Amino acid sequence: MKGKKLVYTFIVLVVAIIGWAAFRPERLFVNAKVNESLPTANSSTTNTSEAIVASGSFHDVAHKGVGRASIYQQPDGKRILRFTNFETSNGPDVRVYLVAANDASDSEMVKKAGFVEVAALKGNIGDQNYDLPSDVDLSKYRAVTIWCKRFSVNFATAPLSTNAQTSGVSARALFTGNFHGVAHKGAGQASIYQLADGKRILRFSSFETSNGPDVHVYLVAASDANDSETVKKAEFVEVGLLKGNIGDQNYELASDIDLTKYRAVTIWCKRFSVNFATAPLRTAEPMAAVNQ
Structure with a gap:
């Protein structure tokens, strides 16, 4: 009888070890944090506008997904996929994929569309960089997916859009x-660009909120606005009518707006x-450069 108990105990132990190895349940409770800076390019001069060729915000699929995915091209031609303010769930055998689709809102879309595996995910939280193969066609692979290879699950995806340009410049x-939701859903990114002629453009990318009557875009003199009262109490500048509640869009900013004072973009009914x-604004990360 004791012998049978020992055998059963051994079998249970083996099954438990196999199950642990397959599922790695502790990773649901333990975060892997990364904090990488943008790699230095071997160039005397460069700037962010020339470097960022595509970018987009992560959205949830099977798990939470937040932050930004951007593809930089350095002067030597090397391309880097960079995550900033990134966070998703941890899990076993999680990879970074470039997917041949505009977006991937479920796991089946990734399987059907085709993909290129970039690398194992370095961490489920934090800024991180990945070198891209030189032969990847970015006009074909237009989304970044965080993929659990063990269970074929799309954790989160960032649809990529090309960098803002005006007249080819x-x-x-x-x-x-x-953007984060306040009274309604808010998703996507707000960016302020300066063109070569000095004009400043407010651009929304991968943007989505609710539709409504008489909705406007405001720049607010606050670091963030988590409610309507903050906007009312702070100073604000009206940029214009919201062009659409979904999609990429541009707004020209007045030349006399002090962007050190107006540090948030609010969608205001x-x-x-x-x-x-509202989208709280921070200084854009420049493309690193050193003198040769």
Whole structure:
């Protein structure tokens, strides 16, 4: 009898070890944090506008996904996929994929579209960089997916859009930030670019909020606005009517606006004095450079 118990105990132990190795349940509770800076390029001069060729904000799929995915091209031709303010769930055998689709809202889309595996995910939280193969066609692979290879699950995806340009001239990013919901859903990124002629453009990318009556875009004199009262109490500048509640869009900014003072972008329903969503702005990360 004791012999049978020992055998059963051994079998249970083996099954438990195999199950642990397959599922790695402790990773659901332990975060892997990364904090990498943008790699230095071997160039005397360069700027962010010339470097960022595509970017987009992560959205949830099977798990939480926040932050920004950007593809930089350095002067030597090397391309780097960079995550900033990134966070998703941890898990076993999680990879970074470039997917041949505009977006991937489920796991089946990744499987059907085709993909290129970039690397194992370095961490589920924090800024991180990945070298891209030189032969990857970025006009074909237009989304970044965080993929659990063990269970074939799409954790989160960032659809990529090309960098803002006007008349073929690239724009230098000054400030950027991710939208968060306030009274309504808010997703996507707000960025302020400066063109070669000095004009400043506020650009929304991968943007989405609710539709509504008389909705406007405000620059708010606050670091963030988590409610409507903050907008009312702080000073604000009206940029213009919201062009659409979904999609990429541009707004020209007045030349006399002090961007060190107005540090948040708010989607404001003027009819009912409601803050739909806000993006707190931070200084855009420049493309690193050193003298040769």
